[in-house]
Amino acid sequence: MNVVVQKYGGTSVENKDKLEKICDRIISYIKRKQKLVVVVSAQGKTTDNLIYKALEYSDNPNKRDLDMLLSTGEMQTVAYLSMMLNDKGYNAIGLTGEQAGIISTSVYGSAKIDTIYIDNILNYLNQDLIVIVAGFQAVDRLGNITTLGRGGSDLSAVALASVLKAKKCEIYTDVDGIYSSDPKVITTAKLLKQVSYDEMIEAATSGAKVLHNRSVSVAKKHNLKIIVKNSGNNAYGSLVQNKESIMNGKVETSTIQFISKMDNMTKISIIGEMIMQNKELLSIVFNKAKELNIMIHMISFSELTLNILVDSTDAVKLMRELSNILI
Secondary structure, eight states: OOEEEEEEOGGGSSSHHHHHHHHHHHHHHHHTTOEEEEEEOOSTTHHHHHHHHHHHHOSSOOHHHHHHHHHHHHHHHHHHHHHHHHHTTOOEEEEOTTTTTEEEOSOTTSOOEEEEOOHHHHHHHHTTOEEEEETTEEEOTTOOEEEOOTTHHHHHHHHHHHHTTOSEEEEEESSSSEESSOTTTOTTOOEESEEEHHHHHHHHHTTOOSSOHHHHHHHHHHTOOEEEEETTSOOOOEEEEOHHHHHTTOSOOOOOOOOOOOOSEEEEEEEOTTGGGOHHHHHHHHHHHHHTTOOEEEEEEOSSEEEEEEEHHHHHHHHHHHHHHHO
């Protein structure tokens, strides 16, 4: 089946006018007899606003309940877009993560996709329906709603494109593609026409926000091409693919692709004698971080110090746990 998966981020769907432009693009694909699966994010700052709203009702919201709440943002966008397309005479159907068959682990707030059952989506595509899927969300095997972490709609789209064997996954955002640096910070940043999977994974892990690092890892595994485009125009965009295709027969290159920064990070330092000789220390740190569902973004050593970089929101919790174990 000749399927294209498109994903539209929060700034691309934040109001009716922008959804109208998305409808126009979708219709242009349908007129070319293209099968479409469209993954959407919550509108604008909806997710942030839902988090603030939750804190009005609870000082420490239960993660399961919070995932249930946050998932409603994407569902709203799905419903709006489906209504608009049907009003224009183009048959569309909106699906939640569960209805799309996306099954995840039970780690609330940053679940990982286990498998995707595509029968439901294929059934609708065979009926020539435009399938619109709520990104960022899934369900575990007990039916509990989970979310995939910040930027998780990218992951939803790439995972769906991979299992559907789509010819490409188009990621639409508010910039013309992937830049060498954040163009809102570095006005002279260069638009990159091609980026390898490995370079993009490193950039995303190091703070570049244009793509979710886990989504690129999935694309690399399935050799799926990702095209990052501006939802507001028809610019070519940027292509993420395997290094061999980019090299095009060249033996080696020495091109610098990215300069990035990471925000809202905290460095935790573990200091003591013979740190580098302590073989158990790394295992203790990583096991505790895994238990607490905390991502370690970077690690470095000196003779007396082990430094780890984590999200600032997780730093105090991890410090307390490590202190209890190590000191």
